[in-house]
Amino acid sequence: MPRKSNLSRLDMNSSSENDSSNSGRSDRSLRVAENNRKKSEAEDPFVLALKYFSQVEEGTPWKGNDVVERHMAVVERVALSQGLPPEAISVLLDFAMSLRMGAALCVRVLKILVPASVVPQEAVIKGVSWLCVGKLPMNAQTMFIRWVLTVFDLIDSKDHLRAIYGFIFSFVTEDNLCPYICHLLYLLTRKESIRHYRVRKLLDLQSKMGRQPFLMHLLALYKVFCPELVTLSFPSKMKSGFRNHNSTWKVALSAVQKKNKAEVFSDIQLTVSVKKQPTSKKRKFKGHLMVPAMSSVPRIGTSNNKAFPLEQLRTFSQLLENLHRIELPAQMGSMLGSPLALHYMDCVRDDSAFLRLNFWLGHSLHEEFLFCRDSDSEDMTEAVRFLNTLISTQCFLQEGFSSTEVFLYKFLRVWDGALLRPQILGLLSDIPVVPSSRIKDLLFEPLMQLFFTSSLYFKCSVIECLNSMLLKWLTWHSVYALEDELDISVTSHTPLNMTLSGLMDSVVQLVQFVGRIATVGLQLEGYHPLLLSFTLDFYETVCDMYIKYNLPLVLMPPAGVFYPFLLATDPITVDRLCHIMYRYRTNLISAKDQDQQTEKAFHISRKTYREFNQYVVSIVSCLWNSRVFLAGMGIELSDEVLAQSKVPEYWTTFSLIHHPAFMGYAVDFHQKCWPERKKLDLNSIRTGKRWDWYVEFLFSEGFQGLKEFVESSLNRRASDREAGATAVG
Amino acid sequence: MSLKPYSKLPELNTANVLLVENEEEFQKRLSEAIVRQENSVNVTVRLARCLPLPVENAEGRPRIDLVVFIVHLRSEQSLLSTEASLKHLDSGYFLGKVCFLVTGARSGTVSYERLASIKRTAASLNCPLLMTEDKTTEGVHTAAQRVLNILKVSAGLVPMASGLYLSTLIRCSMPTDSDWQNQD
Structure with missing residues (x-):
């Protein structure tokens, strides 16, 4: 304080020398x-x-x-x-x-x-x-x-x-x-x-x-x-080494810090005579998950040292100039909040930085959050902010930290499915490829238990999360795929070095898992359109794996997912299904070409072609040829059962005219064709040129998927209204 | 006398759930949340400290579609009482009409052994085990919703699904994760 007053006196003397009295x-x-x-x-x-x-x-x-x-x-x-x-x-x-x-x-x-x-x-x-x-x-x-x-x-x-x-x-x-x-x-x-x-x-x-x-x-x-000095080998996943030693001071420290924060920011010097505040009782905080401020660490009075502390970085150009002599902050957690620090991490790929950050993160997540001592309070804002920062950091670095992964596997086992749902699912979608041998234990079992007991919205968000997980795995693959040897681990920090077949096994497992839970989930939720939509999103990713992401794999949806799409009551679902089938066809054809051209290319099993063709036949016979429920057309039911339903001409009930998803359009079209007619006769659309006009009418209403499917998979016979399905394989 | 699942006839559009909790601290809040949430089905929630249920009311008691055991990992007594109550349940219940609700698994003060023990019990009986956050209103709400989801299936109110079918999908697996213990 005295120094400050001296300073101000000097200032005044220099600025207004002639006004001495003042x-x-x-x-x-x-x-x-x-x-x-x-x-x-x-x-x-x-x-x-x-x-x-x-x-x-x-x-x-x-x-x-x-x-x-x-x-x-x-x-x-x-x-x-x-x-x-x-x-x-x-x-x-x-x-x-x-x-x-x-x-x-x-x-x-x-x-x-x-x-x-x-x-x-x-x-x-x-x-x-x-x-x-x-x-x-x-x-x-x-x-x-x-x-x-x-x-x-x-x-x-x-x-x-x-x-x-x-x-x-x-x-x-x-x-x-x-x-x-x-x-x-x-x-x-x-x-x-x-x-x-x-x-x-x-x-x-x-x-x-x-x-x-x-x-x-x-x-x-x-x-x-110094790898040359230590020749020991370490297990890839070590036990967390240092226990939480600070329980004696932690609660008091965080309470004091919270209280003082405002004062520190308003630049009040914390002298001895701090304003007497009403001594509030020590507040208990739920967890102390905070991204620490980047602290000014070293370099006081050591002029010969060349290191440049990271927290002094202000601009990107500064970072570029000092890239070779950056000094990491003492508290690695502070790097999470700083985009420049993350740029540094990303381009320097400093092993020790990753190790220390991982260590800090694992410790914070485990001690402060997963096993927090006093979990009574409802105040989750701190945790939300922290996890959001973590998500955006991982998004920036385009990879998950291994400590987050370990944390998530444990958390899933004690999760009730609601606590911090967006954050947890967000983090979950970031995890790197899980080896197929462990994926069931680590991921599928806990997720299944949550999925089938929770609400429709939770089911949708799980499917969405798995979709973005799959997207990230595929993107990693398409970026890092090498000719023979595939190194899926984006950096050398994760011990996980995956081969192509390893990755494919995991992807197959994931896709099959979603197929299973979607089948049962749809059944339990009465084929809710929302869940149908999220499942369609997932299969839009799956159907393009070969062309978009260069992964030699074609996986068809199970029947329990395909038929609910086809028989859905809203036209969008049917249209998107048609689009997906069109993409499957494109992928299969391109894979087949590749197969014939090169020796080394992968081989798609006959079974996949058979499945695909069966589905195409189902769609065509159902929407086009009015032959649903007949032998060889996909869904088969015994005649007695169908007779019991007392629906006349049941085989036409899912044609483009009578399908519950399209009937509204058929009625609309009927009115446009015969505005003066009083009696509605939808079957008259099937005669003459009307059918073609009706199909054109549907295309003009924006059913692009349907159009793609019709143009690619249908060979129409001029003689009658019948069409044949174009098979692949 | 043990409680039997099929000794009485079901009523139309009705589901009955029995919440068993030794401490009687969470079941009341949970039952309120359950009743508040469901409005398309008549849900009756019955509360008990432990099994067997008193013989006097056996006649008037409706068919119980789901028995939920609430286990607080914070107390050893809760665990012991649950294990004792299980003996008074007819084996028919274990075909998809029993579930465990565990609280406090996320707390640092709870020993892993207790969680592992209840998990082993649930796994050996092929029953689902749900984790809950009993301290927060959102947690109670979620727990109520999940119990209702299982209840509706086990009471036969969801077409094409039965309690046995659902419980094969969500039953608890034997705890094997040894690295969990190391971390703690």
């Missing part, structure tokens, strides 16, 4: 204000408490010491309601770690060290140096490291901490501290910190303690930076 007066008023402030500060019990803790003599007894108790109470109240300012953190941490008043008070102070804004790096360094003295009891040691882990993102810069990497590393040999130290090292490690003897030490520890997840994770990070 500047003098404002100068005086400033000084008066400052004196007042100082006076009020001197009376503030919190300031007094801090003064006490910074000056208290070593060996002062604490039992029955009322002065300490009073000051502690003040500090505790401020800490839990507003958080502690940086200088208070320094003072209190130094007081605690020096054990000036014994270990009991040390732990008590550590427990309430909730920072309001930032934690000064020097305070942490001092703490580590007290740790090195070696007088602290074990519980205080672990507590201190756990505290550092909790507030790690709030430490104002980390260059000095990185400088004492070796000191911190030396504590890995302490059995109790080792997990926490490994976590801290994980956060601090850079390429320079990795030394041969450190790797050896960790390997020694591993042989002594077994394959502990925290050691594995640290070694995995070492391997990313």
